[in-house]
Amino acid sequence: xxxxxxxxxxxxxxxxxxxxxxxxxxxxxxxxxxxxxxxxxxxxxxxxxxxxxxxxxxxxxxxxxxxxxxxxxxxxxxxxxxxxxxxxxxxxxxxxxxxxxxxxxxxxxxxxxxxxxxxxxxxxxxxxxxxxxxxxxx
Amino acid sequence: xxxxxxxxxxxxxxxxxxxxxxxxxxxxxxxxxxxxxxxxxxxxxxxxxxxxxxxxxxxxxxxxxxxxxxxxxxxxxxxxxxxxxxxxxxxxxxxxxxxxxxxxxxxxxxxxxxxxxxxxxxxxxxxxxxxxxxxx
Numbered sequence: 001x002x003x004x005x006x007x008x009x010x011x012x013x014x015x016x017x018x019x020x021x022x023x024x025x026x027x028x029x030x031x032x033x034x035x036x037x038x039x040x041x042x043x044x045x046x047x048x049x050x051x052x053x054x055x056x057x058x059x060x061x062x063x064x065x066x067x068x069x070x071x072x073x074x075x076x077x078x079x080x081x082x083x084x085x086x087x088x089x090x091x092x093x094x095x096x097x098x099x100x101x102x103x104x105x106x107x108x109x110x111x112x113x114x115x116x117x118x119x120x121x122x123x124x125x126x127x128x129x130x131x132x133x134x135x136x137x138x
Numbered sequence: 139x140x141x142x143x144x145x146x147x148x149x150x151x152x153x154x155x156x157x158x159x160x161x162x163x164x165x166x167x168x169x170x171x172x173x174x175x176x177x178x179x180x181x182x183x184x185x186x187x188x189x190x191x192x193x194x195x196x197x198x199x200x201x202x203x204x205x206x207x208x209x210x211x212x213x214x215x216x217x218x219x220x221x222x223x224x225x226x227x228x229x230x231x232x233x234x235x236x237x238x239x240x241x242x243x244x245x246x247x248x249x250x251x252x253x254x255x256x257x258x259x260x261x262x263x264x265x266x267x268x269x270x271x272x273x274x
Contacts, residue, residue, distance in 0.1 A: 028171070028174055031174060031178075032174050032177065035178045035182070036178060036181050036182070039181070039182045039186070040185060042212075043185050043186060046212075083208075083240075087193065087195070089274045092193055092195040092204070094193070094206065124193070126190065126208070128210075130188060130190040130208070130210040
């Protein structure tokens with residue numbers, strides 16, 4: 001059978017260039033589409049994770065040692081809080097932090113470097129995935 | 139021997155035609171591959187842009203609008219324009235943000251207290267990040 005096919009291929013050379021062109025074109029198309037789909041899937045994953053994340057600031061309390069902030073993670077993924085903002089009409093102060101909060105966890109963390117302004121002010125945290133949670137005091 | 143080789147002109151045309159055909163085919167494939175690479179790179183970069191507006195500060199002292207932005211995407215971002223209520227504004231251009239980098243974007247704009255403004259940040263790849271912000 002193999003011999004017959006080989007013989008046929010040796011004798012009949014018509015249409016081979018067309019087959020080669022089609023195969024090369026297919027390789028190109030598969031590369032383009034595969035690349036775009038793969039990247040799109042990765043970015044969808046990033047957006048999906050961002051949507052799944054849910055973090056809240058439950059309380060902000062000034063103590064003698066610093067500012068005690070209580071976070072609650074309602075989402076299904078671990079949150080990485082990267083920055084903390086303390087803002088009012090005259091001050092917009094950003095602090096770099098690196099707090100990890102597990103899913104379903106409520107945790108309090110003391111920040112010695114934070115200085116709270118006079119009320120009313122707003123405390124805001126942003127996560128690595130790009131979500132924001134706000135806590136206002138009146 | 140050498141003289142005889144150069145005198146013999148048989149089958150020169152088919153060799154030349156095959157050579158030319160090979161050159162043309164290789165050139166076309168190179169062009170197609172380059173185009174594929176450029177197209178997919180552009181698409182990937184556009185899809186990978188994510189910009190987060192962490193804070194908007196209507197600064198009373200300078201009268202500027204300061205926007206704190208962070209690149210949460212997978213590619214470097216360059217801000218091309220800022221529109222406040224659909225009017226282009228001057229800003230600290232050129233403004234580039236590496237992945238995970240964050241900094242203040244300062245828009246030179248006279249704002250009024252109590253007014254709401256629609257601030258639209260446009261990147262050079264065409265991504266819009268827009269929202270309403272109220273001046274204090």
